[in-house]
Amino acid sequence: MTAIPKTQKVILFEETSEDLSVLQYKDFPVPEISADEILIKNRYAGVNFIEAYFRSGLYPAETPYVLGREASGVVVAKGDNVTHFKVGDKVAYLSPSTFAQYTKVDGTTGIRILKLKDDASDEDFKLLGSVLVQGLTALTFVNEPYNVKSGDFILLHAAAGGVGQLLTQLAAAKGAKVIATASTDAKLQIAKELGASFLINSSTDDIVKKVKEFTNGVGVNAVYDGIGKATFEASFESLAPKGTFISFGNSSGAVPPFSISRLAPKNIAILRPQLFGYTNTPETWEKYSKELLALISEGKLKFTITKVYALKDYPKAAQELESRATTGKLTLEIPQ
Template identity: 60%
Template sequence: MSKEIPKTQSAVYINELGEYDKIKFDNSIPTPKIESSNEIIVKNYYAGINFIEAYFRKGIYPVGKFPYVFGREASGEVVAVGDDVKNLKVGDKIAYLSPGTFAQYTKITTNDHKYIKLPANSTDEDLKIFGSLLLQGLTALTFINEAYKVQKGDNILVWAAAGGVGKILTQLITNLGANVIAIASTDEKLKLAKENGAKYLINSSTDDIEGKVKEFTNGKGVDASFDSVGKDTFKTSLNSLKRKGTFISYGNSSGPVENFGLGILTPKNIKLARPTLNSYIVTQEEWDHYSQELLKLYKEGKFKFDIYKTYDLKDYKQATQDLEGRKTHGKLTLKIPQ
């Protein structure tokens, strides 16, 4: 069963690796078709913007094949289902994780369980929120439970604390009774971090970060550093950790961390992790646990999730320039043309 679907669709994509000039938008991308009995096609309403797309565009992460359609998450309406799909029907609203969501239509398989069914009466605002929340929200939630189990009283360094993941990390870590030391590049962003519960603030543009960490921790260092920046901050994160501290490196906004000898971890018995969300939500049980916990925390008001700006799909190039240029805070999202 399906609704009428056009042969081609509007999408944002690249045909080769490179900078902003390689980003294309037009309506020439073929619309997906049901090819196996467990597939569905979603007509997208909103798609969350994430920094990871810059890594694919630049070749830091492999894209597989071209054209590469950007996007990792979205919300929308099911418009076609395979014969063996029992738990979804045409007309259902869902939010989901998948590649290729910066397009009017995306095909996913229900064997890949990374979706949640939304209420039939979901508003446009609901669809915007849930089409933009999952990737960053689940990243923060899994990391503080599995990459480093945050404990009450811990001192935790959060880089890019006013960014999408950083804002959620700051709130969730604070809720656990730990002390967030927030790092951001402007006083405006640090004000947001403080509003989200950060106990200590460091301006990366003007402050001596290591010196401030020592001051805030009485010279001991932090229990863990959640570092999304990468190459430029690796040594600072390492030097800011206490003995037996944990280094969570999960981003490359300044470029990938360059080769280093493991011996640099030895003097303080540092634990180093390089986690990715998808490896924490492999099974149906893991997905159900973390996605339901995230929704519960959001609905109970345990953390705020605000969308800083909504761009039209055709304006993704500007959106990622704003994001990569550190001109934004919180979440950016795309409105998909209907």
């Protein structure tokens, strides 16, 4: 095993800003592990919109802040108390600070770390280092905050995005009628091919009017809204009586404060779930991670990595993602 260096290349910011210019590709200390931790040398790290929330200051972050939420790689060191993993294990995992050559992770519980096959290929590293955040988000969200049922009408915003594509497939597979929104007809075609029953161009169509048309005036049983401020009112008005509003993102900005009494006329439930709350025990982690892998390996869930960037080029990936110019998943290749 190659000696572990003292410094590494990372992507970080030292001050918050919506401007991408605060992002830095620079040398940074390799983390030292405790007796309970493992050190992973990363191969690939998935790009997720949540990084923009930390960079802009919408979500709190201690600086200097190394970005990233998921990755794949090889265990290169372990603490004395770690029994689940050994040096040389190939893994994919969820953790902060993965836009880096090395990341330290708690290794005592096995939660949010997935062992890969000993003969895992580069393609395996790429796929599994990129799918966990969005795949597990989609899988838990169609079961936990709202259990999608056959015959349900589901409104899904940004259906051609990373989470959107997976939610479309999973909801359609459960027998739901997915009403997909996207900003272009080309993106809507992607959603249609993945199982969406109805399409709404969010750039030109009246979302609420279209939803009422598709549901004979009743509205949808649930809405999945990762856009936030720009779509909140349309999502709210599109719900049927006893509908469920799942708000899980802020790509257009944070949802403004609103009066809780607005929920009463139609007995609406509103939730703000996060993936970690559904995978916080060994049992739930094993359940959902195994189910996700099975769906992918059996060809029941299509996951598309549309572009791979070098770690140093993350600012370009972020610009393309935040300008809504992308579909599917973006991934970073970590220098070795």
